[in-house]
Amino acid sequence: MKPFVTVTGLAAPLDRVNVDTDAIIPKQFLKRIERTGFGQFLFYEWRFTPEGEPIESFVLNQPRYKDATILLARNNFGCGSSREHAPWALLDYGFRVIIAPSFADIFYNNCFKNGILPIKLAEEQVDELFNRSRAEEGYALTVDLQAQTISDSSGLSYSFEVDEYRRYCLLNGLDDIGLTLVHEDKIAAYEAAHNK
Amino acid sequence: MAPRTIIEKIWEQHEIHAEPGKPSLLYIDLHLVHEVTSPQAFEGLRLAGRKVRRPDLTFATMDHNVPTTDRFQVKDPISKQQMETLTANCAEFGIPLADLNSPDQGIVHVIGPELGLTHPGKTIVCGDSHTSTHGAFGALAFGIGTSEVEHVLATQCLQQHKPKTMEVRVKGDLPFGVGAKDLILAIIAKFGTAFATGYVVEYTGEAIRKLTMEERMTVCNMSIEAGARAGLIAPDETTFAYLKGRRYVPQGEDFLAAVEKWKQLCTDPGATYDAYVEIDASTIAPQVTWGTSPGMGTDITGRVPEPASFASPAERKAAEDALAYMGLTPGTPMSEIKIDRVFIGSCTNGRIEDLRKAASVAKGRKVAAHVNAIVVPGSQAVKHLAEQEGLDQIFREAGFEWRESGCSMCLAMNPDILQSGERCASTSNRNFEGRQGRGGRTHLVSPEMAAAAAIAGHFVDVREWKADATKEVFQ
Numbered sequence: 001m002k003p004f005v006t007v008t009g010l011a012a013p014l015d016r017v018n019v020d021t022d023a024i025i026p027k028q029f030l031k032r033i034e035r036t037g038f039g040q041f042l043f044y045e046w047r048f049t050p051e052g053e054p055i056e057s058f059v060l061n062q063p064r065y066k067d068a069t070i071l072l073a074r075n076n077f078g079c080g081s082s083r084e085h086a087p088w089a090l091l092d093y094g095f096r097v098i099i100a101p102s103f104a105d106i107f108y109n110n111c112f113k114n115g116i117l118p119i120k121l122a123e124e125q126v127d128e129l130f131n132r133s134r135a136e137e138g139y140a141l142t143v144d145l146q147a148q149t150i151s152d153s154s155g156l157s158y159s160f161e162v163d164e165y166r167r168y169c170l171l172n173g174l175d176d177i178g179l180t181l182v183h184e185d186k187i188a189a190y191e192a193a194h195n196k
Numbered sequence: 197m198a199p200r201t202i203i204e205k206i207w208e209q210h211e212i213h214a215e216p217g218k219p220s221l222l223y224i225d226l227h228l229v230h231e232v233t234s235p236q237a238f239e240g241l242r243l244a245g246r247k248v249r250r251p252d253l254t255f256a257t258m259d260h261n262v263p264t265t266d267r268f269q270v271k272d273p274i275s276k277q278q279m280e281t282l283t284a285n286c287a288e289f290g291i292p293l294a295d296l297n298s299p300d301q302g303i304v305h306v307i308g309p310e311l312g313l314t315h316p317g318k319t320i321v322c323g324d325s326h327t328s329t330h331g332a333f334g335a336l337a338f339g340i341g342t343s344e345v346e347h348v349l350a351t352q353c354l355q356q357h358k359p360k361t362m363e364v365r366v367k368g369d370l371p372f373g374v375g376a377k378d379l380i381l382a383i384i385a386k387f388g389t390a391f392a393t394g395y396v397v398e399y400t401g402e403a404i405r406k407l408t409m410e411e412r413m414t415v416c417n418m419s420i421e422a423g424a425r426a427g428l429i430a431p432d433e434t435t436f437a438y439l440k441g442r443r444y445v446p447q448g449e450d451f452l453a454a455v456e457k458w459k460q461l462c463t464d465p466g467a468t469y470d471a472y473v474e475i476d477a478s479t480i481a482p483q484v485t486w487g488t489s490p491g492m493g494t495d496i497t498g499r500v501p502e503p504a505s506f507a508s509p510a511e512r513k514a515a516e517d518a519l520a521y522m523g524l525t526p527g528t529p530m531s532e533i534k535i536d537r538v539f540i541g542s543c544t545n546g547r548i549e550d551l552r553k554a555a556s557v558a559k560g561r562k563v564a565a566h567v568n569a570i571v572v573p574g575s576q577a578v579k580h581l582a583e584q585e586g587l588d589q590i591f592r593e594a595g596f597e598w599r600e601s602g603c604s605m606c607l608a609m610n611p612d613i614l615q616s617g618e619r620c621a622s623t624s625n626r627n628f629e630g631r632q633g634r635g636g637r638t639h640l641v642s643p644e645m646a647a648a649a650a651i652a653g654h655f656v657d658v659r660e661w662k663a664d665a666t667k668e669v670f671q
C-alpha cells in the first residue's frame with residue numbers, strides 16, 4: 001500500500017447524501033478478475049447515459065473537476081453492501097481523500113485497508129469546503145496526515161481526528177499484510193519450531 | 197493446566213502473536229483455493245510485488261464454474277476466464293492445481309479430505325463459507341473473504357479474534373432411515389439459522405460418535421447455515437481409519453506418531469463452553485425444507501406451516517414471503533408437494549456414501565416421467581469409484597443423468613440451473629431465493645429423500661420404502 005503523508009489536490013464536491021456502494025460501483029461491473037480498472041465504472045450510472053454518453057451535468061464530468069483527488073461528500077457516504085470494489089473504484093479513479101460529515105462503517109474501514117483517507121468533519125466545515133470549491137475554479141486542499149490538518153491557500157485550516165493505530169498504518173503504508181509481516185520473525189520461528 | 201476445549205487447544209497451538217485490543221495472528225496449515233474468490237487476491241499480490249509464502253501449504257482446484265456435461269466446452273466467457281486465470285496464477289506462483297484434466301479435480305471441500313490434505317488439528321481456510329466441512333476431522337476450518345485470501349497467500353497467517361465456543365450435543369441414536377443431513381437440518385430448524393453466530397461449534401454425543409466420516413462432513417458442512425464460524429468433531433478411531441493410507445497423510449511409523457498426537461485433540465473433562473444446546477436424535481424424522489432459509493424445514497410427515505403459527509411479526513412476514521416465493525399453500529402435507537427437478541450432489545452430499553444411499557433407493561425403480569434428475573459426483577475420484585461399483589448404471593437405468601464432478605446445481609454459476617417456477621429436491625445446503633436459478637424453488641433433503649422424490653414425483657417418507665422394499669407405494 002502507498003504510504004499516505006500529505007496529499008495536495010483538486011477537490012470535487014459530490015452533493016448527495018447516502019451515496020451507496022451500488023452507486024459507487026454498480027453490480028454489473030463486479031465480475032472482473034482484477035482489482036484495478038474499476039475507476040472507469042465509478043459512479044457509472046450518474047456519469048453516463050444508458051447509451052454510454054457522458055452526462056455533462058454530473059460533477060466529475062465537468063472539466064474544472066477533472067483530475068480531482070479529494071472528494072467532498074455528504075452524510076452516510078458508502079452505505080450498502082460491504083463490497084471492497086467501492087474503495088477499489090475510488091482509488092483507481094484517483095481519489096486519495098474523501099471528506100464527509102459521516103461514513104458508513106464497513107466502507108470507512110475498507111478505505112483504510114486500501115490506502116484512502118476518509119475524513120469526518122463537522123457539517124458546517126464540510127459546507128464551507130463545498131462553497132469554496134464551487135466558488136473558485138481549481139480550488140485545492142492540502143491534507144496533512146502527520147499534522148492531522150486540512151488547509152487551502154487562502155488561510156483556511158481545519159484539524160481532524162483519526163484513530164491513532166490507523167493513522168500509523170496509513171503513514172507507513174502498512175496494509176493488513178504489511179502489519180502481519182512486521183511479525184515475520186515470529187512466523188519464521190513458528191515454522192521452524194513446528195517443522196512446517 | 198486448566199481443562200480446555202478442542203477449539204481452544206487448536207487455537208493456542210496456532211496463535212503466533214496476541215496483543216490486547218487487537219486481533220491475534222493465527223498460523224494457517226492449509227489454504228484451499230478455487231477460481232471464484234481468488235483472482236483479485238493474486239492481483240493484489242502482483243500489485244504489491246509479493247510472493248506466495250507457502251505454495252506447499254496451498255492447494256487449488258476449479259469447481260464452481262465447471263460444466264458437468266462436456267466439461268471442456270465452457271460457454272460462459274466469464275466462467276472460462278476465471279478458470280484460465282486460476283491456471284495462470286497457480287503456474288506463476290507455484291501452487292499445485294487440480295484442473296479439469298486432473299483425476300484429483302472436484303469440489304474443494306470434497307477433495308481436501310479425499311486426498312488426505314485435511315488432518316485433525318490443522319487450521320484450514322478457503323475463500324468459501326463451506327470450508328467448515330473439514331471440521332469433521334477435528335480441524336479448525338473456516339471460510340474467508342478475498343482480502344483475507346490475499347493475506348494468507350502472502351503471510352500464511354490470518355488476523356483473527358478468538359472465537360466463542362459452543363457445544364451442540366446430540367443425544368441418543370438416529371432412528372432407522374434417518375441420516376446426517378436430516379440431523380443437521382433438524383438442528384437448524386429447531387434452533388434457527390443464527391443460533392451459532394459468532395461461535396465455533398463442537399458437535400458431541402453418542403449419535404455423532406456413530407456417524408461415518410462422510411456423514412460427519414455433511415453435519416459440519418452446514419454449520420454455516422446455523423450461523424457458526426466453524427463446526428468440528430473431535431477425531432477418533434473412525435477418523436484415523438478414514439485417513440490411513442491417503443496420499444497426503446503421513447505413512448507407516450509417521451502415521452502412528454501422528455495418531456498419537458491427534459488423540460490429544462479432545463475436549464478435557466470439565467472444560468466449559470460459552471454456550472450449550474442439545475437435541476435428542478431419536479426424535480428426528482426425515483427432513484424437507486419448505487421455505488427460503490435452511491431453518492424453514494419440517495418432518496416429511498408434517499405440513500407446510502401457517503404463517504399465523506409463528507410467534508413474532510417478523511417471522512410471520514418471513515414465512516409469508518417464503519411461501520409466496522415457493523408457491524406453496526399452508527396446510528399442504530409435505531408428501532403432496534410435487535417436484536420437477538432433482539439434484540443429488542454438492543459438498544454437502546456429493547460423496548461416495550451419499551451416492552450409494554441414493555442408488556440403493558433408485559435401484560430397480562424409474563424416475564417419474566415429469567421429473568428431470570441429475571446425479572453429480574463431488575469429485576473425479578468419487579465418480580470413478582461410483583462407476584467401479586456400478587452406481588452409474590443403477591442411476592442411468594432408473595432414468596437419472598450421470599454427470600461430471602463440480603458444484604453444479606448447488607449454485608447458478610454454471611449451465612445447471614433451475615428455470616423460474618421449477619421446483620427442485622436438492623441435496624445441497626442453501627435454499628435462498630434464486631440460489632439455483634432466478635425464480636427456482638429449492639427444497640433441501642437427504643440423498644435418499646431426493647432419490648425417492650425423483651421416483652415418486654413428489655416428496656415421500658423414504659422410511660416406508662426402506663422398511664418394505666417390496667411394497668409399491670409409488671405409481
Ligand code: SF4
Binds near residue numbers: 305
Ligand atoms: S457445492 Fe455448493 S456450497 Fe459447496 S463449494 Fe460448491 S457452490 Fe459452495
